[in-house]
Amino acid sequence: MSGQPFYLGTFRAGGGPPFAGLVLEGQVVAVAALVPLCRRLGLELFQPESVLGLLEDWSRNYPALERAVEAIRAGEAGALPFIAEAQLQTLPPVYLPRQIFCSGANYKKHVVDLIVAQGGPHLAGKSEAERREWGQRRMDERARWGKPFVFTKLPTSVIGPYDTLWLPPEVQQADWELELGVVMGRPARRVRREEALDYVAGYVVVNDITARELVYRPDIPEMGMDWLASKNAPGFLPMGPYLTPAAFVPDPQNLTITLRLNGQVMQHESTADMIFGVARLIEFISAHVQLLPGDLICTGSPAGNGMHYGRFLKDGDLMEGSITGLGTQRTPCRLEEVPGRSEPANYASEEVG
Known part of the structure; x- marks a missing residue:
């Protein structure tokens, strides 16, 4: 569909139940309220009560939504119960994904910055310029011959685009x-990258919050990274505000990602810097698991994380995250108050039995 985009989201009015909403120029109408209009147009909407339900039959639901929007904009839809978005609570647009996959170390500049900062025995004695040149060569080789690094995240970490992120008191380096989030619109198994984007329903803004000091377990270093503790606290994945249909994102590798912390730009990069693009990630993940409609793929984060600045999230901070054409999420940070003892961040400080 050409012209102005439309969006999907999940909303709540007052204390009512969540509902799937169609968003047009800051106004929201429940998708379920479009069923009579679609029937007059000779089309049907399936499971219109939730975005996840719509995604279950996306190949039929999207054309119906597209035609309904055309009728609304042409003044042919009659009266519809639109509500100003500001009067509603905005929930995660996909409420909630069944499976969440995250790509790590997937932006060239980000990884090269880590190589320059952290070095390694093989780079001992090298200048910063030499380390950077070595890192850039390695990233070019990885893009040609390597494989994505993917891990999973829990749906219970997801919050809405304007919800408060409650910082666990035991975490000092949140x-x-x-990141660009990819939402699947069809089941996918062993998909070739040339066809992978045909399986995408749309795109969302996501923020993969990470407790840096919990990534590595000093008590069992041979076990590698602890993604459960470092990535999955409640609130560690703000999502939204909207699901933007893929038809309005002609090239997911040509979007600008911008994160501001208290008004200061911390991340500003193009998705063109990805080592493995969206299609390659879908190909890789679907080679190993069954992807389902509504599943979320977080495609990795560009340079400019708090680790780079030596500055982590604290009580009172405000994050604003935007991606071209996908909207802006605003996440205030507050310190969680937990009565009694909390799990210590430094596992090595406890006796290991």
């Missing part, structure tokens, strides 16, 4: 990772 970090931001603004």
